[in-house]
Amino acid sequence: MKHKDSYSTPELLRIMGGLELRMNQFYTKVAKKFTEPEGIRIFWDSLAQQESVHSTIIYTLSNMYRNNPGMFNEIVEVDYxxxxxxxxxxxxSEEKINNEDxxxxxALQEAFDLETLEVNDIYDRIIESPREPFLAVIDHLIESEDAHLNSxxxxILEYASSDKLIEKAKNLRATFSVHEQV
Structure with a gap:
């Protein structure tokens, strides 16, 4: 991917769609690797499915804007x-899945870090200046990403044995209030 300092909205949407699709692939691989304890596979499969839906929504928006160029031509500043x-x-993260350790x-740590990066570094930047009708769709995606963080x-609180990871999850729950309380 070629990086630059700013992207048109359709360009940024295509990049975001690709990131969501890769997150789907990551969660799908993790779901295949971790089937125990009971319920964890359903959790990973659910995250994978939601990322697939996000990718579809974002690609649809991108196509909408490409087919109607006057609809939304703002430039979004996202640094390299x-x-x-x-x-x-x-x-x-994708490379780590095959490691024995x-x-x-x-897996929970990678997902936690990935979701917080996505919310903090992409979605928060996009909503800095509200725009319609784009904002309604982004609001839906943010609510879904917040749900990912909640789940x-x-x-983590149910399945993790790492005290450090459990502490990070508790801290996020206590302090995360950009969109909704986690």
Whole structure:
């Protein structure tokens, strides 16, 4: 992916759609690797399905804007470091899945870090200046991403054995208030 300092809305949507699709692929692989304890596979499959839906929504928006160029031509400022950080994190996460030491705690940690990066570094930047009708769709996606964080916090508290990860989840629940309380 070629990075630059600013993207037209359709360009950013295509990038976001690709990131969501890669997150779907990551969660699908994790679901296949971790089937125990009971309920964890359903959790991962659910995250994968939601990311697939997000990707479809975002690609549909991108096509809408491309087919009606006057609808929304604003430029969104997203710096190279932000896009590079997220893309590199996803690539690294995908590579870690096959490592022997990639256990359930590591999978939960990767998902937690990935979802918070996505919300903090992409979605928050997009909503800095509200726009219609785009904002209504982004609001829906943000609510869904917040739900991911909520379910991740719950999964970490239920399944994780890492005290550090459990503490991070508790801290997020106590302090995360950008969109909704986690």
């Amino acid at each position: 470091a932000t896009m590079s950080k997220i893309e590199d994190f996803i690539k690294t 990639f256990d359930l705690n590591a 991740l916090v719950e999964a």
